[in-house]
């Protein structure tokens with residue numbers, strides 16, 4: 001069973017890679033970010049210098065990794081990819097930094113999860129293109145400064161609030177990635193359908209886009225589930241009814257809420273009378289890590305106007321009660 005799911009996950013990653021736009025001009029949506037980024041890249045190319053470090057902030061699946069790859073491609077520069085959790089010791093980072101080529105793009109995903117010593121090494125590297133290699137231990141230890149090639153750091157985070165200010169301040173530019181509009185997701189789906197050879201009429205694309213939680217990764221994933229359904233239960237054409245039936249089967253509701261979203265709302269309403277309730281209490285009640293609830297479920301529920309974050313805790317809105325078909329207690333919004 002594990003083998004099967006590992007294989008499925010490998011497949012999933014391969015397909016995801018195949019669907020990635022390669023150039024900025026192919027990247028759909030995020031108009032403001034695209035314009036900001038194209039200026040930064042264009043001027044760096046003209047000055048023939050690596051551009052400022054770029055921080056990308058936004059929910060999972062909005063295209064941060066894709067943009068990092070595009071940045072390297074547009075600069076015609078090599079790309080090195082790592083992640084915060086992989087940089088446990090300063091030495092892990094030092095060995096990457098000291099082998100960067102001039103102008104290389106270093107992508108650190110989940111940069112907020114980097115260990116402290118690595119973080120401090122990164123400050124110096126970002127600012128002065130230098131690392132201090134510590135030799136020896138205790139009072140006899142000495143730091144040997146080592147110059148590194150000028151590079152561009154691209155950091156991605158789902159939680160910019162967790163980045164220490166000194167790190168945040170060393171980025172020349174922060175790209176804030178928003179959830180996508182339905183029309184933009186339709187474009188993502190049409191592009192993917194072409195690449196995957198799926199027949200996707202406009203109404204089918206619209207139905208999937210509407211229910212994709214504003215997220216291209218989810219849109220692409222749902223497209224594949226709906227395609228399976230269309231192949232097995234129908235003639236392969238993803239029309240509106242087929243899309244709708246398939247998404248119902250996969251427990252994606254009419255507003256695009258998935259199981260976790262509905263579990264969070266359900267617990268908030270039924271167990272805590274609509275709140276306010278603290279994040280960790282809510283997470284325990286749905287059997288998830290607080291970070292999963294906060295990063296994966298909440299931003300979308302907030303954007304849909306179903307949940308609010310207040311200083312006293314999470315609160316359900318009137319729309320949440322009606323979405324789940326429940327009646328709020330009489331004093332709920334007094």
Ligand code: ADP
Pocket residue numbers: 015016017019020021026027028029059060061062063064065066067156188216217220
């Ligand atoms: P993140 O790094 O933010 O989690 P990714 O960059 O891995 O997200 O994107 C997830 C998937 O969504 C990729 O397969 C990519 O093809 C697709 N995708 C993301 N943004 C776009 C976009 N703007 N246009 C087309 N496809 C996109």
